[in-house]
Amino acid sequence: MSIEEKLKSLDLTLPASMAIPDSMALPFSWVNVRGNRAFVSGHGPQNEDGTVSGPLGKVGVDVTVDQGYELARKTALAILGSLQRELGNLDRIQGWGRVFGMVNCAPGFTQQPLVINGFTDLIIEVFGEEKGRHARSAVGMAGLPLGMAVEIEAEVLLID
């Protein structure tokens, strides 16, 4: 089954490219391919139309862990959307390398992994254990752009 068929079978839709507020020019690439490596910029959770998905704010204060999990899952879909637009075909992905999961949180919050599991669970579900496995950190940030609760960057390896 192709990744696209897999996404359909799971009833998952990839969102449009991120809709950036005019005040926030972004002169970089969402996905930067160099040779057989795809560097994925920090993405946040998006709605299907590409707008930033809330709730915004700090997990543990403004956002529950369960909401954070859902936001991390949406971030995975946003990244898959960017990869599909850049690569043309998600089957060009040989495997996931590294995932850096950032949680906007107040001092004292210690459950970052439970939030970023929303990303990891979806990637493993879509790509399977072999292609989907990745090294990961899940850590707490003092702030994220636009007040997003979750941001994730990654590196993916491509078929030569």
Add this chain to the structure above:
Amino acid sequence: MSIEEKLKSLDLTLPASMAIPDSMALPFSWVNVRGNRAFVSGHGPQNEDGTVSGPLGKVGVDVTVDQGYELARKTALAILGSLQRELGNLDRIQGWGRVFGMVNCAPGFTQQPLVINGFTDLIIEVFGEEKGRHARSAVGMAGLPLGMAVEIEAEVLLID
């Protein structure tokens, strides 16, 4: 001298795999090998039995810089333990690439490098200047999983 012999000569013991609280499922790889690259997930300091090593909390408030140095050193041993279990043999490591050192700290703390030196000093001691040299950042986080004071992720290059 092999790395294992070197570790013995320095009287260093690698801890068991991290003992995770049941409430904190971790669906990712501690070390993810893709081709000749080993992506190392964020690790924290561990005791020999794999339990998280304290003191927990924020360096500069709950944890002194000297204690933080020791925790970063233990984090290096934890990472070497994960690499040994994944690679079978630490002599498969061609050299260290990148090290990202994260210090759980209160705003105002500015000595992150002195903490992460505990990691760098040990890696250079074990691997020598040529294999052990690495690019590094040492920065302050708003929070880390389980309240750990230090977390470090890395990339290591393997012999082809």
Add this chain to the structure above:
Amino acid sequence: MSIEEKLKSLDLTLPASMAIPDSMALPFSWVNVRGNRAFVSGHGPQNEDGTVSGPLGKVGVDVTVDQGYELARKTALAILGSLQRELGNLDRIQGWGRVFGMVNCAPGFTQQPLVINGFTDLIIEVFGEEKGRHARSAVGMAGLPLGMAVEIEAEVLLID
């Protein structure tokens, strides 16, 4: 035009190697080359003599966004200085891969991208769209070494 000629045409000067306070020993490489990859350690803004460039502190409180942009631009020059010393010649750079932009900020600050644009704009100006494009994250840290307002790490690909 070589990168060096381009820098001259833009009237840009690369600073000296970072002048570290004696109390802050740094046992790692500013740039670590492994094969055709150059891992760039976290750098901060520098003056031409290599001393840390202020203002120090938190963007949004002690440092304005415009000042932060200028500090990120100086961080780009500091990194180019380190790359030139390590590589001998900046034309050995095939292209930029990944940029991780860290902003020292108080909780509630959400304009990290506007700060790190100071880095991205300069890199694109010097290297052009093809070599200069990079994946990027721009995020908020609880603290940075020496109280620097900006720190950036990166990976650059070299011509084989």
